[in-house]
Amino acid sequence: MADEVPIPVAVSRRTFLRRVAMGGAIVLIPGAAALALRAVPTDTTPPIQHSSVPSETLRIGLLLPQSQIYPQLSQSLLRGFQLALTESSVRHVALEPRAALLPVDYGKSPAQALSTARELVTGRQVDVLSGLFSRNHADSLESLLREHQTPLLVSDIGANTISTHNKSPYIMRSSLGFWQSNLALGQWAAQQVGQRAVISTSFYESGYDTIHAFRSGFEHGGGEILATISMGAPYNGVATPAEALARIESLNPDVVYAAYSGQDAIAFVRSYAESGLHNRVPLLGTAMLVEEQLLPEIGSAAIGIRSAFSWAPSLMNPQNQAFMAAFAAHTGTQADAFAVLGYDSANLILAAAQFSGGVHNRERFHAALHNSRFDGPRGNLVIEPTYLEATAPIYLREVRQQGSSFTNQVAMQLDALAEHDPRVVELRDTLRSGWTNAYLCV
Numbered sequence: 001m002a003d004e005v006p007i008p009v010a011v012s013r014r015t016f017l018r019r020v021a022m023g024g025a026i027v028l029i030p031g032a033a034a035l036a037l038r039a040v041p042t043d044t045t046p047p048i049q050h051s052s053v054p055s056e057t058l059r060i061g062l063l064l065p066q067s068q069i070y071p072q073l074s075q076s077l078l079r080g081f082q083l084a085l086t087e088s089s090v091r092h093v094a095l096e097p098r099a100a101l102l103p104v105d106y107g108k109s110p111a112q113a114l115s116t117a118r119e120l121v122t123g124r125q126v127d128v129l130s131g132l133f134s135r136n137h138a139d140s141l142e143s144l145l146r147e148h149q150t151p152l153l154v155s156d157i158g159a160n161t162i163s164t165h166n167k168s169p170y171i172m173r174s175s176l177g178f179w180q181s182n183l184a185l186g187q188w189a190a191q192q193v194g195q196r197a198v199i200s201t202s203f204y205e206s207g208y209d210t211i212h213a214f215r216s217g218f219e220h221g222g223g224e225i226l227a228t229i230s231m232g233a234p235y236n237g238v239a240t241p242a243e244a245l246a247r248i249e250s251l252n253p254d255v256v257y258a259a260y261s262g263q264d265a266i267a268f269v270r271s272y273a274e275s276g277l278h279n280r281v282p283l284l285g286t287a288m289l290v291e292e293q294l295l296p297e298i299g300s301a302a303i304g305i306r307s308a309f310s311w312a313p314s315l316m317n318p319q320n321q322a323f324m325a326a327f328a329a330h331t332g333t334q335a336d337a338f339a340v341l342g343y344d345s346a347n348l349i350l351a352a353a354q355f356s357g358g359v360h361n362r363e364r365f366h367a368a369l370h371n372s373r374f375d376g377p378r379g380n381l382v383i384e385p386t387y388l389e390a391t392a393p394i395y396l397r398e399v400r401q402q403g404s405s406f407t408n409q410v411a412m413q414l415d416a417l418a419e420h421d422p423r424v425v426e427l428r429d430t431l432r433s434g435w436t437n438a439y440l441c442v
Contacts, residue, residue, distance in 0.1 A: 056360055058099040058353050060346075061120045063131025065441040066108050069262040072293070073338050073440055077132060077155065078103050079331050080342025083323075086330065088350060099350070102126060110137050110436045117141055121150045127359040128369075130345055132156050133438045135173050136166050145170035149362040151369050155345040157337075159208040159439035162387045164428045172369060172388040174345040174381075176337055177310040178439065179213040182286060183423060184394050184414040185308035186217025186257070193282055194254020195223045200244050200268070201259040203232040204442070207435040209427060210286060214257055216423045226251045231264070241271035248277065256281055261288040261440065266297050273301035282306070287408075288440075290399050292336060295406040302399040302406055310392040311340050311378045312408045320377035340377050347374040348381065348390065386419050 062081055064074035085099055102125065106116040113133035120126050121144055129145075130153045138154055145152055151170050158175030189197065197218055201211055206228075215225050229244050230237045238244045248256055256277070260268050265288065272278055278301075287309035290302050313324060313335070323343060327335040352368035359365045373382045379393040394416050397408040417424050 056098075056358050058128070058349075058358055059126045060099060060101050060349060061117075061126035061129045061131070062101060062103040063113055063116055063129070063133060064103055064105050065113070065132055065438065066105065067440050068442060070338075070440045072336070073132070074105065076336050076338035077342040079327070080335070080339040080344075081130075081346040082342075083327055083330055083339075084343050084346035084350065087326065099353070106131075106133075108437070108442060110134055110438075114138070114140060117152070118144060121145060121148050124148065126150065128153065128349055128353075128365075130155050130174075130349065132441065134160070134436055135171070135175075135438075136160060136163050137436050138171055139166040139168060142168040142170060149366065151366055153345055153349060153369070155341055156438045157341075157440065159210050160434065161209045161213075161424075161427045162389060167387060169370070169388070170366070172383065172390075174341065174348055174390040176287075176341055177392055177394060178287070179209045179427070180391075180416060181308040181310060181394050181414075182210045183213040183217040183417060183427070185284060185306075185396070186214040186219075186223075187221040188217075188308070188396065188414055189255055189257070189284055190218045190221030190223030193284070196226055196252075196254045197223055197257055198226050198248050198251050198253040198255075199228040199257050199259070200248060201228065201230055202264050203230050203234070203237060204264075204435075205259040205261065205286075206230050206233065208439055209434070210439075211259055212430070213427060214259075216427055218257075220423050226253055231260075231268075241268045242275075244268070245271060245275045245277060248281070249275075253281060256283050258283060258285040258289050260285070261291070262294075265289045265291070266294055269298050269305065270301045278304070287337070287397075290408060292334075292408065295399065295408075299406070300401065303401055305399045306411070307397050307408070308394055308414055309337070309397060309408075310394055311337055312395060312397050312410050314407055314409050315377065315395065316410070317377075317379065319375060319379075323377040344374060344376045344378065344381055344390070344392075347376060348372045348383070384419065391416065 062078065064078060067073040081101060085101060104116055106112045110133060117129060120129060128151050132155055135154045135156060138152060141152065154173045156175050158178040161179055199211060218225060229247050231244055258268055272283055284306050287307045290305050290307055292313060295302055324335055327339055351374055352365060352372040356365040356368040370383060370388060381390045381392050384391050394414045396411045396414050398411050399406055400409045
């Protein structure tokens, strides 16, 4: 393994608050190093004059959840952040300002995430805050963030839309574009696969906007949703994959769209293949249905399943290939989507800090974040101005076998929908019930 700056170890919220109370200053996690930023040129910003950049430290707070469904989530996000900082240090050692990363574990509860964020901001422990929790839930922090002029870059999978009521200049989002990807998948499926679909999901997955997004895309593409089958729902649900498959069989659809994650995804995909349905009815799904970590256990049952997402390990661009190699060299493990998310989010912050000269001028730094962009592993990331959400290309993927392993291969790029598109407006304006915790943060 190549030499690297050690990855900071996240501390618990209780330990963090105790240290803050004792020291009254930023917590320096053992192994965390001050790392130089590198300039990321954009089409809209002039070259940076390095001589005018102040030599202060940019303090980045990173809120990390616990997850039973996806246990490696926090570690992947943290390692992606750390790799971005390490690369900056190695490539441009002499550049200023310098950055210190403060990772803090908040547990599972949305309330704990918000409470930890308040402590960091109120105690002036950070200059910018990031982390994985609900974007809409974070809107309650708006007045506090404004008071302390501390921007928040939520870094999540993007399972929920941002409500039209939850627009704040101090809250931005860097996501994996989950709902946008499934909206595009729905439209593509209705036009290219079949016009009669069944949605099969779990009660947990059904609490997020991703399901509504696929339905919207499919119906606007000319298709019809015959039924939505929810496994584990308290009312009118089914108990097992076998029961779900029996209902699917009776409806005789042209295509099935499945939204499951973790062990539920493994069980459903295997059952679908064993039932023989995969020979007659194409199976589409969310990216988490065939997430790379699950494919070794799912095996050949996953072959041919198509999904849409903003990233795949097989994405053939120089930035992704360089990222995959660097991540493996620095960590000894293969990167996943959350490592990419951490890497992209950190680089958006670094680009803004480099252009603005750090946080000495908070208004300039804040404005730079609004216009930050980064050409990374997923392609060109740009902050969309209406909801301050980073947008990335969307790719149609198909699970294929390579030797003895299985992977998501990129088949094509799908068209993303503009903010003024009726489907997007409808998704943002529709009142729904759902979960306040970020997707997979349980």
